[in-house]
Amino acid sequence: MSQMPYGFFHPRVVRVEHVSPTLRRVVLGGQEIAGVVSGGLDQRLKIFLPHPGQDAPVLPDVLDLDWYARWRQLDPDVRGIMRTYTVRAVRQDPPELDIDFALHGDLGPASRWAQHARPGDRLSLLAPVVADNGGVDFRPPEDTDWILLTADVTALPALAAILGSLPPGTPVRAFIGVPHPDDRIALPTEADARISWDPADLTTAAFPPGTPYAWLAGEAATVRGQRRHLVNDRGFSRAAVTFSGYWRRGTTEDDLLEAAAAEAAA
Incomplete structure (x- = not known):
């Protein structure tokens, strides 16, 4: 693979939508979202959330093959809180990306963040920039009936x-x-x-x-x-x-x- 299959993105919340009592959709926007490529229907990505009191999550300065090791070397009380989610949808006009969060009270940082997310809030993504990115599981063989x-x-x-x-x-x-x-x-x-x-x-x-x-x-x-x-x-x-x-x-x-x-x- 000639390039890193993922890139760092730093969108803001555009809007928040009520899907159901347990599901809350956070719509992320910004021109850079146009660079996100979904390789399949259950495409995984990483989200990075700020700690309380932070305006944006703290991440390694450079994205390369050693980014994870450098993220781990950061103070856990300071570095962006990393979680894995699936992409619900990506649109290009305007560039937007939807993530549906399962809410379970204040039992976890992602649920807590999603419950209080408002337009303008910041987070970061490690998201795919090529279709062949290793983050897709749903791949039915051609002979599937x-x-x-x-x-x-x-x-x-x-x-x-x-x-x-x-x-x-x-x-x-x-x-x-x-x-x-x-x-x-x-x-x-x-x-x-x-x-x-x-x-x-x-x-x-x-x-x-x-x-x-x-x-x-x-x-x-x-x-x-x-x-x-x-x-x-x-x-x-x-x-x-x-x-x-x-x-x-x-x-x-x-x-x-x-x-x-x-x-x-x-």
Whole structure:
């Protein structure tokens, strides 16, 4: 790859939209957003949030292959708070990028920030600048006959983007868990989609014939259990199941980063 697949961006909040009791959409804008390239329907990026009292997040001065090591060397009480999110949508006229935040009170810095975000607030992104950027998981093979999707509320924005972009008539079975009845948002799609808002239905649902492809996202232990069910009980090929732990119960992203760094240094 001839260039870094990601770049630092420093947008401001343009507006905030109420999606559901648990989902709040933060729309980011600024001319530099025109440089963000989404490589797929569940495109990941990093957000960096300021600490209370800061006007903007503190980041390394230069983006290169060593940026993460330099970010880790900064004082944790000063450096930008890093979290991973999916892109809900990118538009070019005007340049805007949507991120849907799952709110859970003041239990985490991202939820706390999103609850109080106002137009003009600043944050930073490490976002893709080329389509081939390694931050996309939803990649059904060409011989896929039908698609299975699962998500909790943290992965619902990515699932909604996937559903909305599937070709007309694509057979889809989706199983979604949300904490509030009003989180059962509309999911426009031209696919032939059957949607259940009870994830437990996955274990008893009838599936279409043909070759499946499954995309599972949400709490890490839950998606691992769903994968085991599909492979062991439903006969899915392991290669036909993509699963992503968007979060882990009882563990923060900071904990996961520290554990990964310790393992790499061992």
